[in-house]
Amino acid sequence: MTRVERVSTSFSYALGLTLLGYFLLVPSKVVAQEDARTLITVGVNNEVATRVTELYRLVETGDQTGFEQLNRALKDPAELIRYHAAKIMGGLKTMLAVKPLAKVALHDASFKVRMRGAQSLYELGIASSLEVLHTALELDNLGNKLLVLRIIEQIRDERSVMVLEKQLLKTERSDSILLFRLQRALDILKGRLDGKLIERAERIVDEAQIAYQNNEVARVKLLVDEALGLDKHNANAYFLLGNLSMHLEKQYEQALKQYQYAQKFGFEGQEEINFNLGTALLFLDRLPEAIEHLGRAAVLGRSARAYY
Incomplete structure (x- = not known):
């Protein structure tokens, strides 16, 4: 096997x-x-x-x-x-x-x-509902861990605190993305971050996504600014800004920076973020880096299909 x-x-x-x-x-x-x-x-x-x-x-x-x-x-x-x-x-x-x-x-x-x-x-x-989420944190797939952490943040059940603290202790110091999201989840569960404000920011990003689909550039920027005012580490907001810069404004350097922020703050779609980073790098003629990210996206895509 x-x-x-x-x-x-x-x-x-x-x-x-x-x-x-x-x-x-x-x-x-x-x-x-x-x-x-x-x-x-x-x-x-x-x-x-x-x-x-x-x-x-x-x-x-x-x-x-x-x-x-x-x-x-x-x-x-x-x-x-x-x-x-x-x-x-x-x-x-x-x-x-x-x-x-x-x-x-x-x-x-x-x-x-x-x-x-x-x-x-x-x-x-x-x-078993919480057990499912806690068990999923033990698996290898980073994207899945990040998604699980988002749900744990939303449920905000104190039974998850000890599980997250154990995960934090055994996570490699070099795994900066996972460390950041584990600490963020703990801060929400312990009340150091306002979970309701973070939820509100996510709903605003959802509105911005609809505006993006309608090519409403100014409205997207306005909504994303509002969301980041509530949650400055909102990975989805940065990812959407990256899409806006790359696909609607053709500002590839700016898109690259936004995607890098999204990745740093734990954007859950690891296949997608690596593909978009690779695409932005291709437009900037940074071929070796582009190949690295696109290759990573391809591997993650195959793993995800096998995983589920």
């Missing part, structure tokens, strides 16, 4: 995959009520609002296909559907929900949905 296979097997075990066959899903009723008309009045697409409502009704009626349909909804293109699917799944109180919610909390494109996934993991009330 290769190292990647061993890591993948360990992660599967941590998620409780070997236990799934022993659990019978009986969906508990969800207290929250979602009315399609209410969603429509706040500007939600009629079809999306109806589908969200159906998800709630599906579980409340005890439909035995409920979990399967919720699992599919977690991959839906519509952010609102993914958000509510994660919210409902947190109320199921079943071990089956740990794996899909962990994936949402780690990998969903929307910060709002990742937050909901992390909160639902905590709301499950199953000790």
Whole structure:
């Protein structure tokens, strides 16, 4: 068995995959009520609002296909559907929900949905939810560790403090990115950093991302400045600025600096950050450095596909 296979097997075990066959899903009723008309009045697409409502009704009626349909909804293109699917799944109180919610909390494109996934993991009330996150910190993949640390920051459970302190002690001093993010997570858990301000900064960055997609350069800069005013080490904000500089403004030197800040402050997408660094370096005719980062991105991409 290769190292990647061993890591993948360990992660599967941590998620409780070997236990799934022993659990019978009986969906508990969800207290929250979602009315399609209410969603429509706040500007939600009629079809999306109806589908969200159906998800709630599906579980409340005890439909035995409920979990399967919720699992599919977690991959839906519509952010609102993914958000509510994660919210409902947190109320199921079943071990089956740990794996899909962990994936949402780690990998969903929307910060709002990742937050909901992390909160639902905590709301499950199953000790294995935090154990999954703590175990993932032992794995080799830096990007995954950084994602796990982000979720631990969001959950803000004191049971994670000792785990993070142990990780901090055994992390190599040369591993500056991981050391920075471990210390940051501990500062949030211990109240030395305001977790609510950091969450607010992330939501502003999400707004800036939408503005970026609409080519609203001035608005992106305004929002990112606001986010960095709340959290000066926000890696996602610097990454977005790098994208703005490289793709919209063609300012490759500036893009390189922003990407370097994003990497320094623990941007979770290690494959993506290395690819973008390599691309910026190519535009600057710094070929040896570009090849190094692009090669690293290729290796990380292959590892990620094997890992999951």
